[in-house]
Every structure is written in structure tokens, then in C-alpha cells.
Amino acid sequence: MNDRFNLYRFAAPATFYPLAGKMIPWFVAAGILFGLAGLYIGMLVAPTDFQQGEGYRIIFVHVPTSWMSMFIYLVMAFWAAIGLAFNTRLSGMMARALAPTGALMAFLSLWTGALWGKPMWGTWWVWDARLTSELILLFLYIGYMALVAAIDDPRRGDKAGGILLLVGVVNIPIIYFSVKWWNTLHQGSSVNLTKSSMAEIMLWGMLLMALAFWMYSIAIALARVRTIMLERERHTDWVRQELAGDSQ
């Protein structure tokens, strides 16, 4: 009973807003620390890859951004499910706050994938199953953002966006496997972005970088959700107090 009460209390914007504000610096600090450690290991300590030369170092941004782009979509779908099931206000705001970062991660994954592909495959773009799925994921992000932006009523936007996210998350595996099948049918490239035979030190670098991107995503999403909260709850007392007190 008490747990439930606490959960609802933290899910209330009036409580979550200051809490998020306090958490942001910690996530930023963690992100910077993980990022520096990951860059140190990945860029300075890790040896070269005997097959791909120094070009393999792109994976230290490519893999984390790809992971984050997929993970963020799943988190958004999770918030969407919570929002539709329990009708919580926070869920829709969280999904909205995460979307631009997820889209940017998908873009970065494509960008770094292209820069990796040019020296390795000889072309900027290959219709490889993973790159193609990543592109489709970017389309899904853009569709979500376009939909919630087009709906004036924020609550309706949250719910409609939530349904789209759930439909999307059900479709992602189907899309991924169909693209994969399409790719093998048309004899795609046999080179993979990530090598299973990666040296342990490289794996560490990648893991630290992934953590850095994770912390970054949380921090930026929290910062964005705070602004969304102020906007949404502008008629409530706590926002009036927040605005009256000289907060920046």
C-alpha cells in the first residue's frame, strides 16, 4: 500500500519535476566520466584491429548509438504501455521527451555506419539488413514526432502517440526479420560491423561508451521532460510557484 502510494507520488509532475532537476547533474557527471574512460580506452589504449585497421574505432560511437536508438524506442513503448494502461500523465511526457534523442541516435548510427562502410565496403551506403532496419527505425521516430506534434490536445497526442509506439514495437521484429530475409535473399554483404572476435579491451571501450550514451540520453530526456511539464501544468499551483521563484 505504502509502495503504491510512493510510486504515484513520484509519478506526479509536482514531485518529479524537482527530483529530475536534482538527478540531471549526476547523470551528466556519470556520462562525462564514462565517456572519458571509454574514449581513453577506445581511442588511446586499444590496439588496432588487424582486419579493419584503425577504421574499426568508429564502432565506439556506432555501436552505442545503434543500441541507444533501439533501446530508447523500447523505453518509449514501455512508457506508452504504462500511460495507456494506468492513464498516468508522466508517461506521455517521458515518451515525448525521449523521441528526439532516439531519432538523433538513429541518425548518428546511420551516419557513423556510412562513414564506416565507405572504407570497409567501398560505398557510403549498403542495403545491409542492419543499416536498413536502422533507417526504418528513424522513419518510425519521425512518424511518432510528426503525429504528436500534429495533435493540439496534449493528452490526445500522448495517447495516440502511445498507440503508434505500441504498434511500432510489435512491428519492429517483423520488419527486422523481413529485412534480414530480403537481404540474405539478395546476397547482401558478408562483412559485419561488429566482430565477435573482438579483443577484450575493445569490448570494454565499447561498453563504457554505451554507458556514456545511456547517461547522456537520460540526462537530456529529463531536461526535456522538465520543460514539457512546465508547459503542460502551467495552470497548477506548483508551476506558478516555480515560475514566481526565480528559477532559470
Add this chain to the structure above:
Amino acid sequence: MIYWNSFSDFLAMGGYGLYVWGSFGVTTLIMVLEPIAVARNRKTTIARLKRQLRAESRSTEA
């Protein structure tokens, strides 16, 4: 511990400099621009909400 012999080696990335630094550069750029965009959006939103709030309180006083 450090793998590189010289700073120019590090920059050259074994001939892959353009691709490696192109990846890291754009990633860094986005990770700088996104927080700036969020902060600016926050500032304008707060300014607008304050203006609205003032306008509302003035209309209730009057």
C-alpha cells in the same frame, strides 16, 4: 599503455582519419547542439509562461 607513437599518428588513424574523426566529430557536434537546443527551448518556454502568468494576474486584479 598508450598505443600511439605520436600525435600525428593519432590524428591520421592509419589513413582512416577522415572517417573516424567524421564520426566522432558529428557525434560530438550533436551532443553539444542538442543540450543547447533543449536549454534554449526551456528558456523561451519559461519566459513565455511567465509573461502569460503576469498577464493573467493583471487581468484578475483589474
Add this chain to the structure above:
Amino acid sequence: MPNIVFSVIARDLKLAMRRQADIVSALFFFVIVVSLFPLGIGPEVDLLRQLAPGILWVAALLATMLSLPRLFADDYRDGTLEQLALAPHPLGLVVTGKVIAHWLVSGLPLALITPVLGIQFDLSTDALLVLTGAILIGTPALSGIGAIGAALTLGLRGGGILLSLLVLPLYIPVLIFGAGAVDATVSGLGGEGHLSLLAAMTIAAIGFAPWASAAALKIALE
């Protein structure tokens, strides 16, 4: 219960018959888009034969998109949708009926004209047969998935473009297996596997999509 499905189909078909021009326009859109490709690509027969399944499928996706904004819009405007939502039968069944009716006036005509267009691309009889079959089996999935997009964008400005932005990425599996069925047949692998997967997608889409659309409609009606 399924009576409601049939009565919605009958009603929507009757309404569609009053606006036959819409059906014919979408069909001509399909024909024109498909016919433009050889003009853009060149008259080389081998190349066109290879591209035909993809071209016809993409054109079919676009032609289906055209009629989707109308799926709920008219009923929404005149208040019928609200009544249907308040009625005792589940809204999902109503949407199922509307999806089937939509397919009958949009997907089915496309499939019927596909053999003629396939001949333009010099497809073999086998390939023609499989392509027509694939479009016949796959287009109901397009109507089903499209209904979700139509429900989500109901009453929004710029709804039509937004709708294609939402729905086209979700159409990709249907496109891949629809066009893939023809390729597999031509290359001698046999397209049955593709066609059965396509059928599975259609069944899943007709089974689940109407309920997601119904949820979206309820949000739009709130």
C-alpha cells in the same frame, strides 16, 4: 455478433458505390504510376521484368494510401462514428467491417488490374499469376494496418501526409514478401513460402489492427 461486420461492409459498399469516381481515380493512379516507371527507367525488357514486382507493389502501397484518409473521415464528420462507438457492439468489429469494405473497393480492383499491368513488363505467366495472387493476399493487410494510421490521424490538419508517414514504414514487410514472392518464383525457388507468410500477415493485420484502430478512434472521439 459478426452480423455487425456484414452490415458495416454492406453499408460502406453502398456508400462507396455512390462515389465510384473515387475508386476509379485510385485505380488510375495505380495504372499511371506503374506506367511512368518504364518512361523513367528505359524500355529495356530484361530490366523492366526484374523491376516489375517492386514497382507494382510500391504503386499498390501508394494507391492504397490515397483512399485511407476517407476511411473514417466521413463517418467522423457526420457523427455516425460517435454513434457506432456508443453502440453496444465492440467498435473493433465495426472497424473490421470497414477494413474489409475498404479492401473490396481499393485492394481488390488493384489485384484485378495487376495482370494487365504485368503484361506491360513482359512478365511470364507464372510470375503474373504469383504477382496477382500476392497483391490479392497482401492488400488486406495494407487496409488493416492503414486503418490504424487513418484512426490516429482522424481530424488532424495535414492528415493525409502524416498518415503516409506513419503507415508506409509499417508496410515494409508486406512489400518485401509481396515482391519477394515473384522473385522467388522467377528464380525457381517457388513463391509459396512468401505467399503463406503474406497470408499470415494479412490474417494478423485483419485480426489485430481493427482493435488498435478502435482504441485510436476512441481517443479521437474523446
